Amino acid sequence: MPEVTTEEELADFAEALCLPARPVDGYRALMPDASVLDRYLAVFGDAQFGEYTTRLAERHARAGGRAYLARFARSCGAARPWHTGDVPFAFGNLDAVGADFLIGGAPDEHDRALSRRMLRSWADFAATGDPGRPAVSADTTPVRCWGVPVDHLADDDGSGLRALYGTSGSAC
Structure with a gap:
């Protein structure tokens, strides 16, 4: 993983991951004291793991499964x-x-x-x-x-x- 330390690198990463600007801007607002690197790690982890895992669990539950x-x-x-x-x-x-x-x-x-x-x-x-x-x-x-x-x-x-x-x- 690259060490993202500038706002430009964070924007480039989000674009490469096909994320709209809203989440990246939102992390800035929700984590105002965090470094760019910490925000990058948060975006990366949530976009790759957290958000989609939650969506999968919700869809599984709606289909009658247990999660x-x-x-x-x-x-x-x-x-x-x-x-x-x-x-x-x-x-x-x-x-x-x-x-x-x-x-x-x-x-x-x-x-x-x-x-x-x-x-x-x-x-x-x-x-x-x-x-x-x-x-x-x-x-x-x-x-x-x-x-x-x-x-x-x-x-x-x-x-x-x-x-x-x-x-x-x-x-x-």
Whole structure:
């Protein structure tokens, strides 16, 4: 991935990804103190993973399927969490070689408690099909937001970011 550090590079990236200007402008408004790099990482992660995963879960639920959503909301220093940052937490290997890179340093007791909560949810889901939170339905999109020191259940991710994507998808 390129290191995007200027507004021009961010605009070029969004264009290459076929994103309309609205989401990129919206991230600037929702993250006024973030660096261009942090906004780029947010746009990239949400456009490639978060938004489309949520849309898939919602469509699956409307078709009669069952889906559960979660967001890994534990920040890495000043930055937002990134793709795969949840893996050491979900598998309980916070002390594995290389995990410090994904979690932004050595884990603390809040991190270890978060990992235990995530492990319990995954184990419950594997054993019973129920991760301990409501499923997405035709009318609601509950999201478990994993964070430190506590998690919360939201009706949606609550950040305002989903509204930036609307229903129009990409510009291409």
